[in-house]
Amino acid sequence: MAKLFHVPLSPFCRKVRLSLAEKRIECELIEERYWEQDPDFLRRNPAAKVPVLRLDDRVMSESAAICEYLEEMYPEPSLMPKGAEERYEVRRLVSWFDDKFHHEVTSKLLYERVNKKVMGQGFPDSRNVKDGAKRIKYHLDYMAWLLDQRRWLAGDVMTLADFAAAAHLSSLDYISDVDWNRSEVVKDWYAKIKSRPAFRSILADQVPGFLPPPHYADLDF
């Protein structure tokens, strides 16, 4: 069986978990405290980052590369459209969330509030938290603008772009940092994606010391 070395609230790990689950690839989840730099872990991924996936006798890192590998090896159900333009748009949006959103929002909210505590690195820096809380509004508005024109973020079918976005937002939702009342279309999109069977394991996550809000696992909010 596949093994995924992960941490529960990591958006990169969550994106891979969603892809694996959507494609019904059974996978054992193994929590990896990457900051402890266990030598076995460093052998698996010298970059010392999660996720790391062991599948078909291969050890793989980098969530975007893993998701594209899964797409090529397990094409059904598909998470990438067929046309070059549509594929470009999926990749652009995956980068938007894993690069821009991660830098401007996830690292300022989740890493300050959760990772610092779990890693014993002190208290959240309130300037970062304030900045992340301000910047997420722009991203939610951008998503609303996209979703006013499309059924899913990158077009009319659900793709990896939706999983990338949902991975970040679900981690932030665990710590109540998403204002779902800001946009009805974004809330509806999240309710739709959250109710997929692939999301179940993510909604069941429990991080010691951090209790999710009651709506976190509520499929109707």
Ligand SMILES: N[C@@H](CCC(=O)N[C@@H](CS)C(=O)NCC(=O)O)C(=O)O
């Ligand atoms: N580009 C990598 C980023 C993965 C990443 O940054 N993971 C975080 C956890 S959310 C990590 O392992 N950080 C450790 C580090 O940066 O040293 C991917 O997409 O897999």
